[in-house]
Amino acid sequence: xxxxxxxxxxxxxxxxxxxxxxxxxxxxxxxxxxxxxxxxxxxxxxxxxxxxxxxxxxxxxxxxxxxxxxxxxxxxxxxxxxxxxxxxxxxxxxxxxxxxxxxxxxxxxxxxxxxxxxxxxxxxxxxxxxxxxxxxxxxxxxxxxxxxxxxxxxxxxxxxxxxxxxxxxxxxxxxxxxxxxxxxxxxxxxxxxxxxxxxxxxxxxxxxxxxxxxxxxxxxxxxxxxxxxxxxxxxxxxxxxxxxxxxxxxxxxxxxxxxxxxxxxxxxxxxxxxxxxxxxxxxxxxxxxxxxx
Numbered sequence: 515x516x517x518x519x520x521x522x523x524x525x526x527x528x529x530x531x532x533x534x535x536x537x538x539x540x541x542x543x544x545x546x547x548x549x550x551x552x553x554x555x556x557x558x559x560x561x562x563x564x565x566x567x568x569x570x571x572x573x574x575x576x577x578x579x580x581x582x583x584x585x586x587x588x589x590x591x592x593x594x595x596x597x598x599x600x601x602x603x604x605x606x607x608x609x610x611x612x613x614x615x616x617x618x619x620x621x622x623x624x625x626x627x628x629x630x631x632x633x634x635x636x637x638x639x640x641x642x643x644x645x646x647x648x649x650x651x652x653x654x655x656x657x658x659x660x661x662x663x664x665x666x667x668x669x670x671x672x673x674x675x676x677x678x679x680x681x682x683x684x685x686x687x688x689x690x691x692x693x694x695x696x697x698x699x700x701x702x703x704x705x706x707x708x709x710x711x712x713x714x715x716x717x718x719x720x721x722x723x724x725x726x727x728x729x730x731x732x733x734x735x736x737x738x739x740x741x742x743x744x745x746x747x748x749x750x751x752x753x754x755x756x757x758x759x760x761x762x763x764x765x766x767x768x769x770x771x772x773x774x775x776x777x778x779x780x781x782x783x784x785x786x787x788x789x790x791x792x793x794x795x796x797x798x799x800x801x802x803x804x805x806x807x
Contacts, residue, residue: 515565516592522558522701524622525580530603538601547596555618558607562593595747611674627707627718632731651697651706659761659771660740692717700724729753741771763788
């Protein structure tokens with residue numbers, strides 16, 4: 515049996531290069547595939563492989579002092595969802611362009627938003643009602659197929675766009691309101707919530723474990739709607755057979771969660787295409803360019 519594990523841990527790493535070499539050797543020995551990023555701020559990883567190998571990996575991971583309390587999320591899938599193993603050292607676990615602004619200690623990100631369990635998110639909404647604002651900490655193409663109902667979806671294409679985005683005056687009106695940030699597994703919100711608080715957002719929360727943990731608790735019976743975009747061969751996953759398709763086909767505007775890459779290999783942007791329309795197609799920008807030729 516094969517599975518996928520997802521995890522991150524913001525904890526100081528004194529020697530990222532040595533940690534990277536250890537992680538690479540460990541994964542190669544166990545036959546695991548996936549992606550691992552190491553920085554001085556901690557570790558971020560998604561790995562697929564045999565269940566017994568993944569259990570051995572987790573056991574070994576937690577022998578490392580900085581990662582002994584790392585929380586592991588398990589998901590369906592396996593090594594076939596990843597083309598290879600990639601283990602790299604980078605300045606940031608998530609590239610917000612804020613490596614020097616981010617501060618991490620043994621407890622995690624310093625000055626980040628308060629963690630809320632899924633049931634605590636519901637309690638906050640029950641108590642504060644429409645004052646609660648959900649703020650998507652992901653890219654626009656992720657939000658296109660799934661998001662929390664009524665959420666603000668920032669105008670960003672990459673994590674690097676967030677700092678300039680949250681500094682815009684259009685967000686001044688919500689700086690005094692309770693804001694619940696969310697992302698796939700929680701890692702981006704660890705950073706985003708801290709960046710928001712340092713820019714005047716007064717009451718900032720983050721969903722503990724991200725959308726993944728929320729979906730495990732409430733599936734499609736809560737405040738989430740649509741599919742969850744994931745960064746592996748699956749592209750998207752759903753929490754139950756009650757999940758709605760909320761994305762729109764580029765051709766006919768039918769509701770879909772089916773992503774394909776633009777047929778222009780130089781572009782390769784993601785395009786939403788329903789299963790009834792041609793699967794090999796161009797994004798709107800490339801389609802316009804080719805039509806004018």
